[in-house]
Amino acid sequence: MQVDHPAEWELAFACGLNEPLRCTFADRYYHRLNISWRALKFEPNLELVLQKHRRELEKRGKEGLRDLAGAPQGWRGILHQSNEGTLVHAVRFLGGAGWLVDATLVWPKSRNTALENAVLASITALDSDAGTKLWQAMGLSLSLSSEYDLVQSNSKVGRVAWDFATAKKRGPRLTVERLALPEYWLKVPLRDWLIQQMPVSHKLIRQDVTTMNGHRGESLLSRGRISPAASLIRLAQARLAVAWLCPIESRVYHVIASAVTRQPDISLPQDLTVRCCRPAPAVVTRKPG
Amino acid sequence: MKDRRKDGKGGRRTVSPEEPLRAVAFVNEAAERKDQGEGGCIVSIPLRRPRWLVPPISWMLPFSSHRRVELDALGAEVLRMCDGKHHVEEIIENFAAKHKLTFREAQLSVGAFLKQMTQRGIVVLVGTSEKAKR
Numbered sequence: 001m002q003v004d005h006p007a008e009w010e011l012a013f014a015c016g017l018n019e020p021l022r023c024t025f026a027d028r029y030y031h032r033l034n035i036s037w038r039a040l041k042f043e044p045n046l047e048l049v050l051q052k053h054r055r056e057l058e059k060r061g062k063e064g065l066r067d068l069a070g071a072p073q074g075w076r077g078i079l080h081q082s083n084e085g086t087l088v089h090a091v092r093f094l095g096g097a098g099w100l101v102d103a104t105l106v107w108p109k110s111r112n113t114a115l116e117n118a119v120l121a122s123i124t125a126l127d128s129d130a131g132t133k134l135w136q137a138m139g140l141s142l143s144l145s146s147e148y149d150l151v152q153s154n155s156k157v158g159r160v161a162w163d164f165a166t167a168k169k170r171g172p173r174l175t176v177e178r179l180a181l182p183e184y185w186l187k188v189p190l191r192d193w194l195i196q197q198m199p200v201s202h203k204l205i206r207q208d209v210t211t212m213n214g215h216r217g218e219s220l221l222s223r224g225r226i227s228p229a230a231s232l233i234r235l236a237q238a239r240l241a242v243a244w245l246c247p248i249e250s251r252v253y254h255v256i257a258s259a260v261t262r263q264p265d266i267s268l269p270q271d272l273t274v275r276c277c278r279p280a281p282a283v284v285t286r287k288p289g
Numbered sequence: 290m291k292d293r294r295k296d297g298k299g300g301r302r303t304v305s306p307e308e309p310l311r312a313v314a315f316v317n318e319a320a321e322r323k324d325q326g327e328g329g330c331i332v333s334i335p336l337r338r339p340r341w342l343v344p345p346i347s348w349m350l351p352f353s354s355h356r357r358v359e360l361d362a363l364g365a366e367v368l369r370m371c372d373g374k375h376h377v378e379e380i381i382e383n384f385a386a387k388h389k390l391t392f393r394e395a396q397l398s399v400g401a402f403l404k405q406m407t408q409r410g411i412v413v414l415v416g417t418s419e420k421a422k423r
Contacts, residue, residue, distance in 0.1 A: 010393045028378070028392060029306035139391065157398040158390060181388055184363060250389040 001037060001101075004122035006115070009033060011137050014153075020102070033119065034104040040093070044100055046076045049091050054078055057089070070113065072121035075103075086111040090120055097125030132271050135162065139251070140178045141275040148174060148269070170260045176274060177254040182245060186252060194220045194243050197254070201225065202239060205264070210242060212253070213276050217244030226260060238266040246276040310378040312414040314371035314403065320411055328362030334410050358409055367402055371412050377403065 005025055012026035020038040024031050054065055057080060068077030068090055077090030086107040093100050101123055105116055126134065132143045135150065138160045152163040158180030165173045179185075186193060191207065198204065202222035210219045219242045226237055239258040246253060253276060257268050323331045333355040342352055360368060366387075370380045377399075385395035406412035 008392070010391060012393070026393075028310065028396070157401075158394055180390055180394060181363070184361075184388075 001035065001099075002122070002124050002126040003033075003035060003119065005033060005119055014137060030106055030108050032106050035101065035123065037094075037099045037101045039098050040100050041098065043093050043095065046091050046093065049100070049102075050076055050078055050089075053089050053091075057087075062087070070117070072117050075120050081111075085109060088116060092120075092123070094125050099125055140176065141278075142176055143271065143273040144174070145269055145271045172257060172259040172269070174258075174269060174272070175254075175256040177252075177256075179252045179254065180250070182250060182252045186245075190243055190245060190252070191218045194218050194241055197241060198222050199224060199239070202237075210244075212242060212244040213246070213274070215244040215246055215276075217242055219243075221265065223264075230260075234262050235260055236262075238263065240266045240268065242268065244276075248277045248279065251276065308416070309414075310376065310381070312377050312416060313373060314375060314377055314380060315373045315413045315415060316368060316371045317411055317413060322368075324365075325359070328365055329360055330365040330368070331357055331359050332368070332411055333357045356409065358406075358411060363398075364402060367399055368406070368412070371403075371406075373415075377414065 001021075001023075006027075008027050009025040009032050010027075011023060012031065013022070013024040015022045020036040022034070022036040024035075025033040057065060057078070062080045062082075064082075065078050065080050068075070068079050068088060071077055071090060075090045075092045077088060079089070080087045088103075088105040088107070088111075090103045090105075091101065092103075103120060103123060105119065107116075131146050133146050133148075135142050135144065138155055140160050140162065144164060147166050148164040149167070150162055151165045154161040154163075159177065161175060161177040163173065163175050165171060188196070194207070195204065198220060199222075202224040204220065204222050206221040208219050210217045219240065222239045222241075224237045224239065225231055226235060230236070237258055238261050239256060241254065241256045243252060243254045245251075253274055255268060255272070255274060257266055259266055317334060319335055321333050323333070325331060335355055336353065338352060338354075342350065367380060367384060370383060375383075380403075381392065381395045381399045384390070384399050385392050388395070390398075403412055403414065407414060
């Protein structure tokens with residue numbers, strides 16, 4: 001799913017575990033855009049889908065519902081206007097991907113029809129090119145082979161971490177982290193910080209200087225025991241950690257590839273691209289009142 | 290579009306999402322600050338002795354006259370901005386701009402910090418009225 005939205009609408013909620021898949025964008029005060037989508041085998045009757053929404057809104061006491069006029073091609077919708085603002089509810093079937101998309105826009109003050117249409121028109125199913133998938137949210141943007149899937153996402157203040165794994169049992173795993181406020185917590189050189197991050201049970205094999213996206217980085221290769229039985233057949237967990245500081249974003253990127261293997265060495269997935277060097281977000285100053 | 294919360298008198302009042310961000314942050318006048326190394330500080334707040342804490346109970350329950358909170362450099366930086374001249378929204382904006390964070394990243398950390406500080410009686414958030422701004 002791809003959507004273009006104003007920079008001040010940030011991803012506030014994302015759920016990809018059960019259908020319908022859903023993400024919500026919010027500005028400083030309100031949830032502004034909610035998109036949910038589900039795969040369907042056949043093209044649905046959008047009028048029936050809208051009727052269902054209309055009934056739900058009416059049940060919640062929303063009166064004076066009107067049909068959405070002037071929506072981009074393929075979109076049908078209803079809108080509810082009140083003193084507090086406007087609620088726009090639109091649906092569309094994306095034929096190529098076979099997705100029924102449900103979009104809700106909230107306009108707390110005046111409704112911006114041009115922006116509304118631009119947002120709705122930008123909602124498309126994203127094609128994954130050449131077997132790679134784009135993963136992009138919460139400031140982290142990376143491309144990775146389609147065989148990897150997101151298994152865990154961890155988001156704390158200024159720290160976003162995603163874990164990827166393949167469908168194979170004991171297959172390779174990948175963790176990508178993006179950490180803010182490095183001037184505060186990175187008290188030791190990156191090289192020493194990488195050693196601190198290494199699991200206690202692991203043994204350091206090699207530490208090198210590397211270059212990532214044009215930045216000087218550090219890499220650390222280590223190996224850890226899995227079990228005595230696995231050691232007998234020389235199986236161990238190999239772990240390669242790479243970290244670099246992007247001075248433009250003022251973020252530390254930390255990528256960890258691990259696999260259970262007999263090989264002494266391990267490398268990052270070949271088609272992994274972690275994007276950095278995007279300009280820092282501009283914080284718009286508002287005068288309250 | 291508005292949250293409905295109880296006003297403490299049994300009635301209900303409406304709180305718009307803007308209101309918490311437009312509150313003005315003040316540091317408790319009784320708070321004492323002692324700067325520490327690396328930009329951090331220790332803030333101490335005098336505590337009121339409970340009336341029931343008299344001998345012989347006070348012989349068994351020791352009473353500390355001050356509550357001390359140790360803040361790191363980031364906490365001290367936010368506390369410095371709680372001077373009664375800045376709205377919470379301005380504090381978040383300044384923090385985000387200084388540390389290259391998005392507004393939401395800064396909002397989460399500064400919001401959680403201010404919540405803790407208000408619970409401990411170090412910071413007071415005063416409503417949105419312009420009169421509150423000195």
